[in-house]
Amino acid sequence: MNFKDKTVIITGGSEGVGAATARAFASAGANLVLVARRKRKLEIIADELRGKTRVEIFAMDVADADACADLFKKAQFEFGGVHILINNAGYHVRKPVEMTDPDDLCRMIDVNLKAPILLTRLALPHIRESGEGAIINVASLAGRTPLAGAAAYGASKFGLRAFTFALADEIPDSKIKLAVVSPGTIDTGFVMDNLDDVLDINFSQPISTAEEVAEAILELCSNSKREHAMPAASGFLTTLTYLFPWIRRTMRPILERKGRAVKRRLLAEQQRAKREIPD
Numbered sequence: 001m002n003f004k005d006k007t008v009i010i011t012g013g014s015e016g017v018g019a020a021t022a023r024a025f026a027s028a029g030a031n032l033v034l035v036a037r038r039k040r041k042l043e044i045i046a047d048e049l050r051g052k053t054r055v056e057i058f059a060m061d062v063a064d065a066d067a068c069a070d071l072f073k074k075a076q077f078e079f080g081g082v083h084i085l086i087n088n089a090g091y092h093v094r095k096p097v098e099m100t101d102p103d104d105l106c107r108m109i110d111v112n113l114k115a116p117i118l119l120t121r122l123a124l125p126h127i128r129e130s131g132e133g134a135i136i137n138v139a140s141l142a143g144r145t146p147l148a149g150a151a152a153y154g155a156s157k158f159g160l161r162a163f164t165f166a167l168a169d170e171i172p173d174s175k176i177k178l179a180v181v182s183p184g185t186i187d188t189g190f191v192m193d194n195l196d197d198v199l200d201i202n203f204s205q206p207i208s209t210a211e212e213v214a215e216a217i218l219e220l221c222s223n224s225k226r227e228h229a230m231p232a233a234s235g236f237l238t239t240l241t242y243l244f245p246w247i248r249r250t251m252r253p254i255l256e257r258k259g260r261a262v263k264r265r266l267l268a269e270q271q272r273a274k275r276e277i278p279d
Helices: 016-027 039-049 065-079 102-130 151-170 200-204 210-220 232-243 245-276
Strands: 007-011 031-036 055-059 084-087 133-138 176-183 227-230
Touching (some): 007 065, 007 102, 016 031, 016 039, 016 084, 016 210, 031 065, 039 055, 055 065, 102 151, 102 176, 133 151, 151 176, 151 227, 176 210, 210 227, 227 232, 232 245
Parallel strands (some): 007 084, 084 133, 133 176, 176 227
């Protein structure tokens, strides 16, 4: 797909994968509507990219249904249409279910699953009217195999993948591409600013960069793939452990030990970096 002058809505667009995806689309000539809760962070990335393309920002909570409807009205008014929706906004409280506040459990479902479903529903007529386009949902390897310690988060991402695949079957003759990217651990503040809370097992696999995920998102807009699990070897491992639960249970202690060592190294690097920062 040629992204020149296409209009792209990106939720969670102020930092991390969202910001990297915004930069990639801007370099390809697309118009951008960036969505996040904090207006100041949106303004920073918008100011960075306005030398390359047209950028509008919309500070909102994706769990607010009325705000979601207003988002598409704004995009339609500013750019005359919508071609691509990237459902990237996410929420994760890293605790076992019994230790997680009920409001946080609900918010994980609201942000990670309900919001993308609603935004997709709102996007479909706009993209169809524009002639062609894509909806790419950002899921997770945690949505490909059960992960103890991330039950609610994994459930939201399992659901997002199921929604994406089922909707693709509902509109098979449409010119709207539906796909999901399922990354593992990503080198962003979403993970690296909270290392102590992240499960050890998450660090047993190679860590992707935000730019690598952004590249996968752009490729999914045009290629024939329905899902891009990354890294590829980790995607294969999640398939294997989903199909054969005994393998998952057997491998978990091994992977946790490996991940714990990586996590200790990352924590040590962070502490060393803090000491090197001058007062």
